Amino acid sequence: MDKCGKKLLRKTLMVTILVPFFVLFLISFKGKTLKDAFFNSFYSVVDFPNSIFPLLLILFFNFMIMHLLFPIFHFWQKFNRNIPVSMDEKNRVISIFNSLGKKITLMSVVAFVLGTVYSSFEYYNNYQDLLPTFYNMLEGIITGLFTSIFINMSLENIYFPIKSALMIDPPTLEPKFRSYYKQMSYVVILLITFLGFQVFTIASDFYSVFSGNLQDLFIPRVGAKMDMSPEMLLSKSGRSHKEIEDILDVIGLKIFFYLFLSFRILVLLKNQIKNPLETVEGRLEKLTSSNASNTAQIEIVDNNEFSKIYGNINKLIVKQQSELENSRERLHTVIDNAADPIISFNDDGHIFIFNPAAEKLFGWSREEINGSSFSSLFDQEEEFCKTCGTDNKRFVKDITDSKNRLKRYRGRTKGGVSIDFEANFSKSSTPDGTIHTAIIRDISKQILFEQSLQDARKAAERANRLKSEFLANMSHELRTPLNAVLGFTQLLNSDRNLTDNQVEKLNIISRSGEHLLGLINDILDISKIEAGKIELHESVFNLKEFTQDLKEMFDLRCKNKGLALYVEYVDPLPVYLKSDLGKLRQILINILGNAIKFTNDGGISIVVGIQSGKLRFSINDTGKGIPESEIESILQPFTQSSITDNEGGTGLGLAITNSFIQMLGGKLEIESKEGVGSNFSFSIDFEYAAKADNVEEDIGTVIGIEGDRHPTVIIVDDKINNRLILKEMLERVGFVTIEAVNGKDALERVREFKPELVFMDIKMPVMDGYESVKLMKADDLIKHIPVFALTASAFKHDEKSILASGFDGFIAKPFKLSSLFNLISQNSHIQFTYEKTAKEQKEEISIDNLDIKTISRELTGDIIEKLDDYILINDFVAIKGVLETLKGSEALLDFVNIVEFFTNNFDDDSLITLIEKIKKQDKE
Template structure:
């Protein structure tokens, strides 16, 4: 590859001329060296071949605009002289014009000559013969010119011309090529050309024939041995042969034209493919991964770079591709030389012939390069050194591969003999070890077992075990789940390491054993069988179990004691929290009984009672919710939830509280938010309101900030509440999300209700696929981070900040704009089914102010009779009543055809009880205690307002 690539890079493809031409060439060179002035090249009938190289003057035409007339008009001083060897201008986009003066001094009246532009890959060549400023003849040829269209059918460009005795002419050539412009030029007589073509074709036939023979030989060796090094070597020779055929344009001679797969635009690809084979063959032949890991890494990089270069060369311009291939060849040559020398210096098997094979190849290329540069004389040896080098390279490399395989076979024979010697020692060791050792076939049967294995499983002998055990996995593992796990692992090629499980012996005894099983592969890398080691660990397991039971007993006692203490503290704290609002309710209730109190005092007492009652209600609801969470009875109802609606609801409820406390309230959106997520809307709203409420209670002045974001990848909605309040100490912070944690009594009393609320939020967040984290700095503020799982976010719409709610300027209430203090009157009748006299009195007092007609029933049975007789506009039906409960009464009414409005009210929020009310036929549900605003909304929905004063 290297010698022909060098020719392609420099444009030199044929061997140099014979000895007469060498002498003429040397004489002409000596004359030019003396005079530094180019004399006309004298042609006669006695010399059959002439080298024109040192008689050439040239000029570049970068714009490709000069014509032959323009060039004829130029003076000799405007041309550059070629002073050494063939014309060599490298890669150039310019057109090259050459001028050579010829004079015929032969004895014949006229004589016929042929000029050869010895470059098979040159794109365009124009031939002009001129005298006295006039063009006498012209011709054209080029790379894509078919044989039938060429002046002479030959891969190089040939142009015939005739000279009269004593005639002096100027010969002009115009040349363009995307390849390197290294162009030897010769002139032949017809006889000299015939001799030259015969010699060249004979030599190339022998050379290519030798390459084909080596290709066939190594291909047969690969098919016989299946060695990967042979495969890559065949790959290398094949693409080297394709490269030579392409570079020599043999397609013209074989097909009359150039077939597409032998076109020179693929020349760079064939160069890179040859290097791919050379690198891969060297890596496997030298076993670089084992002997030279540092160079193996470089080889892998080179192989990948070669693959990338092959791909890129297909798409870039051929000129750029061949230049890159030349650079790669230079780098690859240096690396191969260093790689082969390093392998030889480390005495790697086969490295010496490998090194000398490449050394011979590089030496041939080096001698030929010096020859075409004019540093060495042309002779029979120098003109054939590249071809001799590559042939020697192929032969030495083939011998090296064969020798390496022979040594490998000898090593296998010696290894087998050694293995047989070790086999007996191994068998003795196997029979005497205490651990069970076995082999299992791929079908799952025992194929070998040592005495310890046979004894552990309770069999008499190895033959007995192999005969009566149909499934080795079932024999070694008692638990069906472990049996399936082991089978899946082994089928996937995974090993079993230190698996501790029970097995049942042949007599039915259960024992604990620790097993290790691995897959054994054959030479082709396919599973051959399984090999395992098993150790009886029954005593160890029983001892560990005994110790573990004692430790667990101690731990359970400690946990029980700590839990009892924490729960006692919790009950004490909750007692304190419940008694606080009850004290206010009872105290201010007694104050209301004092008729001497002023109206303002009675109003203040009423407000305090209502506020304390709401606080007590929230505390009781938290306790009940947390009790359900702890008992695992709190059921969530994931629904498609509108994120903007949830945020707007929280902002509307909290904004008045924030402004009443003198706090700044703001909302920030860190990212776009999904329009809908899948979660429980009630619990999400409950968590956000609790965090905002307690954040506001612990902040005397400053700002409460809500931040919202969403992670599409993690499918989490991020909610953060930041305040500038008093913050928490580390002890307080550690106890916030676990109210059973033991803390000091001071902390327990001070933060009893917020510990319960944050613990509830934490547990609800976990149930909704998220988490609550709290960060705080004492006297600087706190940050509550709530993450909630969103469910799949594939089809939802994403909303920017402009489409999301802002903090309302005024409180907004999502119910009818009715003031409960106003004089609101309704038309209609209401039947209240309630067994508690105090609740009856309260309902009579509340409903009386709205102007409706009210009747009462002490139980569900009476309510059914009155409803069927009176047909009230609305029935308010309590859930738990004597004689007949609320659901039973509703069901009875519906079965008897009653179609009026029935609203259930209950203190229970159990999902099954609420579902029972809906199934019975309730039109709606009111929660106890009944909130006046909710009652007004209900009356507005089912009764007609009489008048609303504003």
């Protein structure tokens, strides 16, 4: 037998011999003193020939166990010598393990029962008292069961390596299922029963000591020799203090032995719980560690409740092993087939992964490059290479720093060719240290492409800049003649000597100019939208007043085409709200303008309400409609519907409208049916407000300057027409004007004449407006003089930039007289006198102030009848024709003026009242 077999045999014999002897020693431990108790325990084992039977039982017990365990020893010897073991031998070993516990239990119980019966028959002569015999048999059964548990639990720990060895190549015969919970319950119950039986015995001894009873209530143990003669019993009827202490010492030590035995049983029981838990814990720690190679399975050595847990963990391990292998295969496949070079290296910079794409890019094979430094792939003129030199660790640390995680580098191939590449670094921790991985991309072509994109971007920016300059110049060039057209039209319209025919022609010129200005503004607006330069300017306004103003704006156009225009409000509506009033007005003007343009019959309705917390407008018309296929396209710039019939326009109105609606938080929705009509609706964001912002009031036409003053104004513009228009406008109300043709000329004249105001164009030769105003504001003698900017470049120069450059005010060409005079009054000390409004004139004019008698006498009957007929049919043009024939009469001057006033204001009621008074005077 080899060394391992001898060791196994020695451990087995120690358990099977010492455990029964220890139990026998313990239950025989009894006497008056400790010496007597040890003597009795020893005497029960070595008292020949009385102890020969228990010894023979123990020897027979061990012989049977050794005979039973022989195949196990034989298997273990072969296993340690690496001798192949047949499946039959393994199955036989499993079969022995399956029945070993029951056989040891049976042999242990039989041995202890026979021993106790033999002892009782020897002690009680000729079986004269059967009660102690039955008591000893019961004690033998309990002691045998307890001893077998002790032996079985000890042998399970000893044979654990053998069971583990069996599981390396499992036999076909499975281990028998043994419930761990039942086993644990069996051990606890048996331990409690055994200890209870022994406690009863100790209690009997305790009682006999303190009661003074001369008879021991306990049953003599196997092999114990007790003097039970009457003389001896009578001598014990009274005991000394020393005797009692000795007996209590024996009882105390016996209790200690039982406690030690119980503790040992509990330790074995705890190990049976602890061992599987530690096995699972240790294996799970390995499974969850960073080392993916820790995938060994748990050895299932017993078939109990824990084996199912082990089995599930082993399935997890197998799954992990399979996934790990698949992952490794996929990783290798991905790395080898990756289009981009992949290189892995450690903290020392040594390369150990170099995929085919890297071989192709750098020209090195993986066999040539493995173990080489990662820095060798870089151009030595690179910043990292110069800084780190030959220190590879520093090179790796610097290049894998987070700020350099994705960066471009220049490298060298095996042939010394320079290449540009982009590297993305990542790192992972392993038991062997940190692994760095670089995913590299050849960007040589990309750099060429980026360079072409850069050139294209510069070209696009230049083209965009040229477009902006072109639009600004176009705006300037178009607005300059428009300024002359609209400016002189305004001046001519104020001439009271013009005939109605001339006024109408001037109105046509004015409307045409305004239309052309609108087209220019549309082009500039769409350019601003594309450039992202449109901003929101919110203000508070009265909603119903706003919509009524729009209705009045379009009423006349609708009446001229015979169309009805309705406004409907869906309550509840806010009185005041905050939004971008200018853009909202432009949106509705564009939509309503299109609706009127393309509607010939029926009418247009505007519905205003609140829906889902937004302000909603819906404009319906009965016009031509829009083909469904064109609804999306008409929102694109410079696109018009196919049914416009050449009504004119740039095709920008709806594109601008849609952009403005989106800026206000809404979306333009269009529903249309060709030949039936269209519905344009949108909702915008808004805020409720308590009151409206202060709105500039139209205070009437300027006719002079307060205080009969004649302030000096310098007009600076390189275009004579622009100077002439402004000169005419200002001199008409009392200003004295001085002209300058550029910024340098203006600076000299301002220093010479010290004017009260300066109007200066922005774009001029020699010196522009920006430079000129900068020099003026730097001169302490003239910096207080207000300087107002005049510009036609509405796209390029906005109000903020102009005011920031030093100007005190801003007005864009072409401008209206009212805007000009408002600018002056709000930014200077000059105030104006105004022509009386129609309301004020009506309050001053009264029919009662007329000399009716003189008028009646001067007017002929046919004139009165004509006026009466024309008034009845509201033919105000015919009334003005009659008045033309009366303007030569001095006596009828007041009559002509008042009738003309009533006619201009379409006040037919006042005209009827006046004619009735004249008729009444004629009758008198």
